Amino acid sequence: MQRWNGWGDASIDYPLPETARLYLQEALGSGPTLHDAxxxxxxxxxxxxxxxxxxxxxxxxxxxxxxxxxxxxxxxxxxxxxxxxxxxxxxxxxxxxxxxxxxxxxxxxxxxxxxxxxxxxxxxxxxxxxxxxxxxxxxxxLRKLCRLLEFRADDRLALVEAGCSGPLLEAQLARHGYTLGHFPQSFEYSTVGGWIATRSSGQQSHLYGRIEQLFAGGAAITAEHDIECQPFPASSAGPDLKHLLLGSEGRLGVIHQAWLRVRPKPESEKFLALFFPDWQQAITGARLLAQSDLPFSMLRLSNSLETDINLRMAGHTRAIYYLRKFLRWRLGSNQPCLMLLGLTGEAKQVRNMLAQAMAILKPLSVQNTGETIGQAWRKNRFRNVYLRNTLWSLGYAIDTVETALPWSQVTPAMQAIEQVAREQFAAEQERVLAYSHLSHVYASGCSVYSTFVFRLSEDYQHNLARWRKLKTAVTDTIQAHGGTLSHQHGVGKDHLPWLGKELGEGGSQLLRHLIKAGDPDGLFANGNLI
Amino acid sequence: MQRWNGWGDASIDYPLPETARLYLQEALGSGPTLHDAxxxxxxxxxxxxxxxxxxxxxxxxxxxxxxxxxxxxxxxxxxxxxxxxxxxxxxxxxxxxxxxxxxxxxxxxxxxxxxxxxxxxxxxxxxxxxxxxxxxxxxxxLRKLCRLLEFRADDRLALVEAGCSGPLLEAQLARHGYTLGHFPQSFEYSTVGGWIATRSSGQQSHLYGRIEQLFAGGAAITAEHDIECQPFPASSAGPDLKHLLLGSEGRLGVIHQAWLRVRPKPESEKFLALFFPDWQQAITGARLLAQSDLPFSMLRLSNSLETDINLRMAGHTRAIYYLRKFLRWRLGSNQPCLMLLGLTGEAKQVRNMLAQAMAILKPLSVQNTGETIGQAWRKNRFRNVYLRNTLWSLGYAIDTVETALPWSQVTPAMQAIEQVAREQFAAEQERVLAYSHLSHVYASGCSVYSTFVFRLSEDYQHNLARWRKLKTAVTDTIQAHGGTLSHQHGVGKDHLPWLGKELGEGGSQLLRHLIKAGDPDGLFANGNLI
The missing domain is CATH 3.30.43.10 (Uridine Diphospho-n-acetylenolpyruvylglucosamine Reductase, domain 2)
Incomplete structure (x- = not known):
């Protein structure tokens, strides 16, 4: 049974190692014991x-x-x-x-x-x-509309009902030996239609593509008519109307069927942990890999604080102790940055890609520590989100923001995002753990995903006001650095006040026109987008 | 000086080898001598x-x-x-x-x-x-708005005025050692804004991307406001308004600036000529390569008639004679199909890619004949369009249609397109050379590009009526096979009568709403799209 007031299945807990609990207590102070309604x-x-x-x-x-x-x-x-x-x-x-x-x-x-x-x-x-x-x-x-309706191996296309969740979709495709490869952290529950309506991106989108690339066509019921987009491999016949459904956030109608671009399940997959001595080397490495044509499936780069916290959260105190010693010796650094590099494909390809990646990184100081950390990440990739339940029970909140920007803006934006969060909590005589990683890389830039862990207040309104202040400060900072409101989570009500600035007056008006013309009576007026 | 009544620079001619002229005369009969206005x-x-x-x-x-x-x-x-x-x-x-x-x-x-x-x-x-x-x-x-306004190497972004033609753009990027890599056959004259407004695709889009991928953001002046799209590497903040400019065919306003995703100029480039004994093997090879993750830059596969005609048009009678003999010996085929495979990148990568491509094709019968034919193609890649002038002067018309469809539909569609053309001309006791190639391949399908060469009539109305009949028959055939109206040329007035069927009632209405809301007084009512 799904938790009504938290993440995931009520039978699943994600315990925090004792050392991690002590670390949080030291870094933030003890959290209050809250009595959940x-x-x-x-x-x-x-x-x-x-x-x-x-x-x-x-x-x-x-x-x-x-x-x-x-x-x-x-x-x-x-x-x-x-x-x-x-x-x-x-x-x-x-x-x-x-x-x-x-x-x-x-x-x-x-x-x-x-x-x-x-x-x-x-x-x-x-x-x-x-x-x-x-x-x-x-x-x-829509979750009962979850059938695979058609599967065409030669065309690498699957027609699926849009209420299908990640696991249900993958299970149905696996029967044919295929995968979509769309693995957002919400994979366990999120649905095809939700992915499309929010322009979602999976953890391995570097190989498989964002949902924009995976969504080949589909059907939606709008206020006045149906929209049906055929699954052409590409087309130049006027504006691509699929892109009106992508990111529509429920506001144009109900997406109920999707043609998805699928692939055979890969033969081999590795997630390697590479360490860099500092952020400057690390982000250079990420950019060089992103700007090569190497078809790796994932690149996730933690800054030094996130690297430190991830190692602390992992438990395995002894092993981590030796790992840190080893990295100090090899990289001369106490604050290394961890890059998880996902390689997916035929076994031979995967080996070749690793060699090519290391050749690209050769001008930099980097240490490949193999697959152990990556295996642990893979095992918990859809589980660590359960940590929110555990942290709450210890009196801590965890909140995240994310954006995407050109490479030249990434470091200043990341630092400023963390800085405004720290300043806000400092003004309340509170502390916050603010740390970041790059989760998706492109030739022209990447996403920045920042996490904030802080003590909850016992007062509901205080918590809410603090969240609002944090959201405001961080989102203003993102926009000041030329970042988008969201790389993978969508707009919702939380980012809506800033959408006008992102789209500009003309873009906002065009979006309003579009929605009002497509839904004149507000049948789908759920408060999103306009 | 640009020809006012044909293709290209008036000082450039593309002569036809005598053997090719004789072939056309035999295949189609002598063309009339027309007196051009x-x-x-x-x-x-x-x-x-x-x-x-x-x-x-x-x-x-x-x-x-x-x-x-x-x-x-x-x-x-x-x-x-x-x-x-x-x-x-x-x-x-x-x-x-x-x-x-x-x-x-x-x-x-x-x-x-x-x-x-x-x-x-x-x-x-x-x-x-x-x-x-x-x-x-x-x-x-817009051709005087052609400056490179900003160039950011680390972000791999260039801001350019939209009236910039292919050669002017590439010359400005080359000063930085970069390229856009967008090479449609119209490269010599077509402009950045035109590429965006018609969702154009370059010959090497398999590596560089279609204009949808290359257009990172930009500015347009619409009837009511400006639209400015920032060059985010990716975003999930609502529908992507760039996609309203892409394919807008002038109907929403004037695109005047574009952020383009550029790349360093490649170190090495090869175009290899591979031959297959028949179409079935050839298209299987094309699909296998398209469905691998090999980042080749181009794959162009001619069917057997197009292969034959291209060899005849090339001149070099003696060399071609021995090539045909060699292919008969190696492949046991008199009707081989030519695949041009473009490999672009670092010299080592290019060598590796060739080995990988041949490994993928191993289950098939295929003969790599090296780079000679590819070099000739490369030399003439923007010149063979001048052939239209030459053919006209001999009394022949050349017309082309193109579409894109899922792999399973490609062969039946291609055969049917050629067949309806042959039937139409047969009904007039005329002959037509109808042949095709696949010009752009994707995991889920490819484009089909068909060429028709036939004798002109001396009567203007007769020619026009015949063109309209051919366009109608072929476009109906494309739609009956699930193809799009255009993979790379856009809709224009020629395909407009069929757009409603492609988009469906709901999609057509949404497009109408969008255009009418964005341009209520029809300031940009150029007759395209609606």
Missing amino acids: KLGETLVQMQTSTWAKPVSGISTDAESRLRCSYGQSLPDWLQRRFGQCQYATDAVATPESETELRELIRIGRQRNARVIPFGGGTSVAGHFAPADDSRPSLTID | KLGETLVQMQTSTWAKPVSGISTDAESRLRCSYGQSLPDWLQRRFGQCQYATDAVATPESETELRELIRIGRQRNARVIPFGGGTSVAGHFAPADDSRPSLTID
């Missing part, structure tokens, strides 16, 4: 559904509504853990066929409801925050 | 400009108007060669700065004119066909 308490505080007359197949019970009204952003957590869930969608339905989906949209229109598509509920950008008004909302949970 | 005769037939009062910097003389009103499609040729150019734009201006460009757009709006951006004029899809009504048209020739 119980589900029952939270449900009775919810406003009554404004969904007027019952309809068979549409639930208005409080728990169903609650479960489809919040995501995984820090405010989403705060609201549930402090039992502050007054607002929720008014009704929830789970169609099992396209016919049922169409009928639900018809009913939504008839009742003048807002129709809100819902997938895995893993948004960390506040996509689901319900509107506070009298107009009813009907959330359509 | 003179420029002077054509100019006096033109309708008077409806541009009311003179404005400094805006020309209304007939030759300027004529030169910016036609492209390179067969109807464009027929109209000029037969002196049928009644319709033309009413005024032409050539801004030298952004300020002048804005002033021209302002004047266009004030006069209720249609404002038509113009680049290299190389469209083969009828993008410039003027409207036959009383509203004046103001064509803005």
